[in-house]
Amino acid sequence: MTVRCRVLLLCVLGASIGRAAPVLGQVTSTDSIAVAKGKALFHGKGLCFSCHGKEGEGLLAPSTRLAGRVLVHTKPTLPELIALIKTGVDSAHSSITQSMPERGGSRMTDTEVEAVAKYVMELQKRAPPR
Numbered sequence: 001m002t003v004r005c006r007v008l009l010l011c012v013l014g015a016s017i018g019r020a021a022p023v024l025g026q027v028t029s030t031d032s033i034a035v036a037k038g039k040a041l042f043h044g045k046g047l048c049f050s051c052h053g054k055e056g057e058g059l060l061a062p063s064t065r066l067a068g069r070v071l072v073h074t075k076p077t078l079p080e081l082i083a084l085i086k087t088g089v090d091s092a093h094s095s096i097t098q099s100m101p102e103r104g105g106s107r108m109t110d111t112e113v114e115a116v117a118k119y120v121m122e123l124q125k126r127a128p129p130r
């Protein structure tokens, strides 16, 4: 390979990296930031992990699995999930004797609930963890 050729190759590489940068910018959209925030809340302040498991695998009972499972109390859409998380599930409606407290018993704000709901939508798309 001649020097000139190598320089040309670098230019071509440089140009394609330059073009890739804005694409990477799009991947880090406000939504994926919300999902990342939701994940942190699910594992922390929101207390969701304590009943649903860290990977949404269902800790209390198989019915509390959120990953890759068809939901029975709500639809997997953003407004419906937000509503369910805010209200919780009372014991009369729960398929196990235990209820889900409002906001999981946490003090999450509405913005935080929305982020968690986006993370639950992500969990929904996953295959159930083994």
Ligand code: HEC
Pocket: 042, 046, 047, 048, 049, 050, 051, 052, 060, 061, 063, 064, 066, 070, 071, 072, 073, 074, 081, 084, 085, 089, 093, 094, 095, 096, 098, 099, 100, 101, 103, 104, 105, 106, 116, 117, 120
């Ligand atoms: C104290 C335990 C507990 C905590 C904490 C908790 N949940 Fe739940 N959750 C439940 C129970 C119990 C059910 C109903 C399970 C059943 O019917 O068998 C439920 C149901 C759900 C459902 C509906 C599942 C379906 O099949 O329709 C979603 C979504 C959900 N929880 C999300 C969350 C999120 C997000 C958090 C955190 C903010 C959270 N939960 C915190 C116990 C909990």
